[in-house]
Amino acid sequence: MRTGGCCCGAVRFETTGEPTKVTYCHCSKCRRWHGHVGAYAAVERSTFRLVEERGLAWFTLNPKVRRGFCAECGSSLLWDEDGDTHIAICAGVFDAPSGLTSKAHIFVASKGDYYELPEDGLLRLDAFK
Ligand SMILES: [Zn+2]
Numbered sequence: 197m198r199t200g201g202c203c204c205g206a207v208r209f210e211t212t213g214e215p216t217k218v219t220y221c222h223c224s225k226c227r228r229w230h231g232h233v234g235a236y237a238a239v240e241r242s243t244f245r246l247v248e249e250r251g252l253a254w255f256t257l258n259p260k261v262r263r264g265f266c267a268e269c270g271s272s273l274l275w276d277e278d279g280d281t282h283i284a285i286c287a288g289v290f291d292a293p294s295g296l297t298s299k300a301h302i303f304v305a306s307k308g309d310y311y312e313l314p315e316d317g318l319l320r321l322d323a324f325k
């Protein structure tokens with residue numbers, strides 16, 4: 197069982213699922229929404245449960261995707277794509293120890309011009325997967 201939530205506690209979740217490895221998304225939308233690169237680990241939807249959701253609000257990115265955040269403290273939390281078997285959780289909102297490991301940098305062609313990609317040995321992909 198893993199748990200996590202926002203800064204203020206108005207959104208809390210738990211999951212019994214095994215999260216995917218973390219992907220770091222460098223696209224411009226993730227950088228704006230997170231303030232920098234987006235880091236995500238996904239779990240099977242059936243294993244994900246909101247324990248507290250009074251602060252949960254959604255930003256509709258496009259007709260298929262919405263981003264979940266805490267309306268009380270502003271924490272970025274979820275990436276929810278219509279029809280996907282998994283829901284993506286922002287890696288930084290898991291409680292420690294998260295047990296998460298890293299997999300890849302994605303949308304690296306869209307990365308910001310103010311930093312270099314780290315020499316961390318992870319996959320580097322121009323799109324998703
Ligand atoms: Zn909050």
Ligand SMILES: [Zn+2]
Nearest residue numbers: 221222223226
């Ligand atoms: Zn992105």
